[in-house]
Amino acid sequence: MKYVDEFRDGDLARKLSEDIAREARSGRSYHLMEFCGGHTHAIFRYGIPDLLPDNVKLIHGPGCPVCVLPIARLDMAMALAQQDDVILCTYGDMLRVPGSGRQSLLKIRAEGRDVRMLYSPLDCIALAQQNPDKQVVFFAIGFETTTPPTAVLLDQAAKLGLENLTVFCNHVLTPAAMHGILGTPGDELKLDGFVGPAHVSTVIGYAPYEPFPEQYGTPVVIAGFEPLDVLQAILMLIRQLNEGRSEVENEFTRAVTREGNAKAGALTDRMFGIRDTFEWRGLGFVPRSALQIRPEWQQFDAEVRFAAQLQAHAESLKSLLKDNKACECPQILRGLKSPRDCKLFDNPCTPDNPLGSCMVSSEGACAAYYQYGRRQQDEPQVIAVAGGQ
Amino acid sequence: MSQKKSTSRIDWKHGKVDMTHGSGGRAMHQLISQLFAAEFDNEFLQQGNDGALLPALAPGERLVMATDAHVISPLFFPGGDIGSLSVHGTVNDVAMNGARPLYLSVAFILEEGLPLADLKRIVQSMAAAARDANVAIVTGDTKVVEKGSGDGVFIATTGVGAVTADINLGGDQAQVGDRILISGSMGDHGVTILSQRDSLGFETGLESDSQSLHDLVAEMLKAAPGIRCLRDPTRGGLANTLNELAQQSEVGMVIDEARIPVKPQVAAACEFLGLDPLYVANEGKLIAICPAEQADALLAAMKRHPKGQDAALVGEVIADSNHFVQMTTRFGGRRMVDWLNGEQLPRIC
Numbered sequence: 205m206k207y208v209d210e211f212r213d214g215d216l217a218r219k220l221s222e223d224i225a226r227e228a229r230s231g232r233s234y235h236l237m238e239f240c241g242g243h244t245h246a247i248f249r250y251g252i253p254d255l256l257p258d259n260v261k262l263i264h265g266p267g268c269p270v271c272v273l274p275i276a277r278l279d280m281a282m283a284l285a286q287q288d289d290v291i292l293c294t295y296g297d298m299l300r301v302p303g304s305g306r307q308s309l310l311k312i313r314a315e316g317r318d319v320r321m322l323y324s325p326l327d328c329i330a331l332a333q334q335n336p337d338k339q340v341v342f343f344a345i346g347f348e349t350t351t352p353p354t355a356v357l358l359d360q361a362a363k364l365g366l367e368n369l370t371v372f373c374n375h376v377l378t379p380a381a382m383h384g385i386l387g388t389p390g391d392e393l394k395l396d397g398f399v400g401p402a403h404v405s406t407v408i409g410y411a412p413y414e415p416f417p418e419q420y421g422t423p424v425v426i427a428g429f430e431p432l433d434v435l436q437a438i439l440m441l442i443r444q445l446n447e448g449r450s451e452v453e454n455e456f457t458r459a460v461t462r463e464g465n466a467k468a469g470a471l472t473d474r475m476f477g478i479r480d481t482f483e484w485r486g487l488g489f490v491p492r493s494a495l496q497i498r499p500e501w502q503q504f505d506a507e508v509r510f511a512a513q514l515q516a517h518a519e520s521l522k523s524l525l526k527d528n529k530a531c532e533c534p535q536i537l538r539g540l541k542s543p544r545d546c547k548l549f550d551n552p553c554t555p556d557n558p559l560g561s562c563m564v565s566s567e568g569a570c571a572a573y574y575q576y577g578r579r580q581q582d583e584p585q586v587i588a589v590a591g592g593q
Numbered sequence: 594m595s596q597k598k599s600t601s602r603i604d605w606k607h608g609k610v611d612m613t614h615g616s617g618g619r620a621m622h623q624l625i626s627q628l629f630a631a632e633f634d635n636e637f638l639q640q641g642n643d644g645a646l647l648p649a650l651a652p653g654e655r656l657v658m659a660t661d662a663h664v665i666s667p668l669f670f671p672g673g674d675i676g677s678l679s680v681h682g683t684v685n686d687v688a689m690n691g692a693r694p695l696y697l698s699v700a701f702i703l704e705e706g707l708p709l710a711d712l713k714r715i716v717q718s719m720a721a722a723a724r725d726a727n728v729a730i731v732t733g734d735t736k737v738v739e740k741g742s743g744d745g746v747f748i749a750t751t752g753v754g755a756v757t758a759d760i761n762l763g764g765d766q767a768q769v770g771d772r773i774l775i776s777g778s779m780g781d782h783g784v785t786i787l788s789q790r791d792s793l794g795f796e797t798g799l800e801s802d803s804q805s806l807h808d809l810v811a812e813m814l815k816a817a818p819g820i821r822c823l824r825d826p827t828r829g830g831l832a833n834t835l836n837e838l839a840q841q842s843e844v845g846m847v848i849d850e851a852r853i854p855v856k857p858q859v860a861a862a863c864e865f866l867g868l869d870p871l872y873v874a875n876e877g878k879l880i881a882i883c884p885a886e887q888a889d890a891l892l893a894a895m896k897r898h899p900k901g902q903d904a905a906l907v908g909e910v911i912a913d914s915n916h917f918v919q920m921t922t923r924f925g926g927r928r929m930v931d932w933l934n935g936e937q938l939p940r941i942c
Contacts, residue, residue: 205857214923575931
């Protein structure tokens with residue numbers, strides 16, 4: 205496939221892998237965090253850890269929107285789905301995530317409620333128009349990448365004057381979470397650099413990362429989601445660290461500029477303001493880390509329209525709201541532990557029966573380890589596939 | 594299916610299925626005689642009894658039986674429809690035992706309101722697929738459910754075939770050192786169906802690979818009588834099917850990504866939808882596992898057959914107490930190819 209295969213070229217990968225092995229200094233280690241789940245997924249899908257020397261360690265960050273959504277917010281979405289006459293729409297990844305009492309949107313749908321999976325938030329418009337006697341609620345999650353489409357949905361709903369469409373907004377902000385990771389005092393986290401977000405950066409540009417080298421001395425290299433992008437970014441981080449530099453560099457030049465997508469940014473600003481604080485699963489409450497619908501569009505805000513119902517539901521759930529105590533997701537999301545350090549990993553926590561958030565989405569660190577990486581701890585027996593005889 | 598004569602003609606242009614078509618009365622008999630009996634016509638169906646009386650097999654031959662229910666949405670798609678799919682699916686299940694498919698039974702569950710023109714098109718397509726596969730549809734049943742209780746039409750088919758004494762294929766027979774072959778490109782059917790959905794509706798120019806494979810199987814068994822097992826990678830795709838076989842045979846497998854044929858349109862659609870072609874369904878492809886020394890002859894025979902032109906040797910069976918399926922990536926790394934978790938796509942077969 206053109207413009208994709210070029211970034212998955214095995215020969216170039218071997219060359220980059222050799223460069224990394226040559227330039228990584230044996231006397232030290234390199235702890236690099238890929239923030240995004242998209243990178244985590246690519247790293248495991250393409251077997252990148254096999255191509256790195258032992259002293260280059262990848263730490264898997266919290267950039268998986270499904271993983272960091274706190275159970276309380278998921279419970280609110282499930283409460284909305286259980287209101288009479290509500291059609292709740294969301295992205296497919298959210299449907300299987302277990303909330304309180306091991307309930308999920310998929311189970312709620314099986315019980316007869318109307319829960320729909322969609323690919324584009326704009327599908328909500330037609331749905332609202334076709335179902336004037338129903339309330340269509342879009343359960344919006346994601347980082348800066350999925351925010352502009354939600355902004356377009358709000359803008360369209362306002363222009364069309366739709367009275368039966370609302371958005372339950374859970375959009376979160378990447379730089380705020382990176383501050384949350386670096387700025388936690390007393391953490392034993394050892395972090396030498398970030399492989400910076402790909403798609404998020406196409407929207408926000410790379411200027412928002414400039415404080416990280418300045419404030420914390422932590423270099424950032426923005427990288428695309430293809431495996432060669434990841435290897436190249438790792439090499440660029442190693443070079444910065446070897447040379448004592450700490451900068452924001454952009455490996456993903458084919459898509460990311462310093463300023464990002466101004467049009468998307470302007471529309472997002474028009475529809476959303478910043479919440480004072482927001483809970484992240486694993487990171488706790490992080491100040492100014494999430495968006496909410498601006499008061500002037502509050503007729504489209506599900507948290508306003510269904511405030512009474514959500515309040516009643518929250519009261520009824522208080523006793524249930526607990527994460528599994530043995531689950532190490534909080535430590536894993538901050539890079540303090542690896543999925544293999546968790547007692548629940550593989551038994552009983554699996555992608556079919558996820559107990560913690562990192563096992564739920566294919567972008568979650570535990571799911572990626574489970575799906576692609578379990579083999580890497582044992583030794584591989586065969587390498588190339590032989591032909592017939 | 595009895596064939597009581599009925600005088601009035603069905604209105605194929607405007608008519609719709611209603612509850613009387615399943616009530617056992619005149620409307621039902623009209624449908625049976627003017628549609629099912631007319632299209633599927635064969636000597637066994639003509640017996641007109643509750644069950645079909647079938648001839649004995651040749652000495653030494655054994656029966657193979659398989660069943661498959663079809664609930665696909667949309668009913669019509671590029672490369673086929675629920676009718677042809679319901680024949681291919683069951684014929685292939687029978688053929689994967691190395692058997693010669695002989696007879697099919699069919700049960701229709703029709704939803705009130707289904708246009709009779711659609712039903713006719715589906716039945717004609719089934720009849721053509723059955724003729725093509727040289728199987729007779731010998732018995733059947735029709736039920737009608739109220740509007741809202743179905744999705745147009747559901748079709749369940751059961752197939753019977755005969756297998757000779759010398760053929761003993763099984764998913765538990767893969768051995769260390771065996772080779773893994775596939776008959777063509779992966780993911781065509783699943784991506785075609787996905788592209789037809791209202792909520793996505795992208796254009797690919799792709800067609801479903803839905804086809805019966807019994808003739809390809811017959812050629813393969815001639816070229817490589819040592820074949821250990823055959824399986825068609827339908828739901829869950831290549832990845833799930835290899836995991837099933839690895840479990841059953843208590844072995845590991847390693848496949849080579851670069852050798853697995855995937856059409857550029859399928860690769861592109863999977864790329865932007867976040868799917869993995871290895872998990873996407875096929876309806877006209879098979880996986881064969883055979884001893885290494887017969888792999889070259891088998892591959893050549895597959896490539897000679899029109900349904901196996903793009904066949905490829907993609908991997909090898911290894912010893913592994915975990916029964917893992919692994920893949921050498923195009924990129925040079927290695928990863929697990931695990932069972933599918935949850936569901937990639939809704940209602941594809």
